[in-house]
Structure formats: C-alpha cells, structure tokens
Amino acid sequence: xxxxxxxxxxxxxxxxxxxxxxxxxxxxxxxxxxxxxxxxxxxxxxxxxxxxxxxxxxxxxxxxxxxxxxxxxxx
Numbered sequence: 001x002x003x004x005x006x007x008x009x010x011x012x013x014x015x016x017x018x019x020x021x022x023x024x025x026x027x028x029x030x031x032x033x034x035x036x037x038x039x040x041x042x043x044x045x046x047x048x049x050x051x052x053x054x055x056x057x058x059x060x061x062x063x064x065x066x067x068x069x070x071x072x073x074x075x
Contacts, residue, residue: 001073007038008068014049016058028061038067 012033019027033052036045045065053060 002075004072004074006070006072008070009034010036010038010040010065010067012036012045012049013062013064013066014053014060015062015064016053016056017061018058026061029058036065 014031014033016029016031017026018029021027033049042065046063049060049063
C-alpha cells in the first residue's frame with residue numbers, strides 16, 4: 001500500500017545540565033523550541049541553537065530534533 005507523508009511541524013529539544021544531585025550525578029532540564037520550520041536544514045537549526053544557548057548559564061548536553069508527519073494511505 002503506497003503511503004504519502006506530509007510534514008506537519010518540527011521542534012527542538014535542548015537538554016541543559018543545571019547542576020548535580022546529592023550523589024554527584026548530573027541534573028538535567030529539558031527546554032523545547034516549538035514551531036520550527038520542518039524544511040529547515042539541521043546545520044541551520046544547530047546554528048540557531050548555538051546562538052540561543054550562548055546566552056544561557058548552563059551547558060548544553062544534548063540537542064534533539066523532533067519531526068511530526070501525517071501519513072495518508074494513497075490508492
């Protein structure tokens with residue numbers, strides 16, 4: 001069965017290390033950047049994240065891109 005895929009939206013998730021717990025393990029916080037253009041190139045998004053996170057106090061430990069699609073069966 002053929003299926004068509006349509007991009008709906010994308011978002012970025014940036015994980016920051018905000019400190020350590022009582023055992024010395026890292027503590028993280030996740031921040032989302034919504035309504036990212038799904039046609040954006042990964043390198044462009046990383047450049048934007050670098051600019052935004054350069055203003056933050058906490059170091060970035062991870063950046064994720066989450067893409068959402070609608071799947072429609074075509075006949």
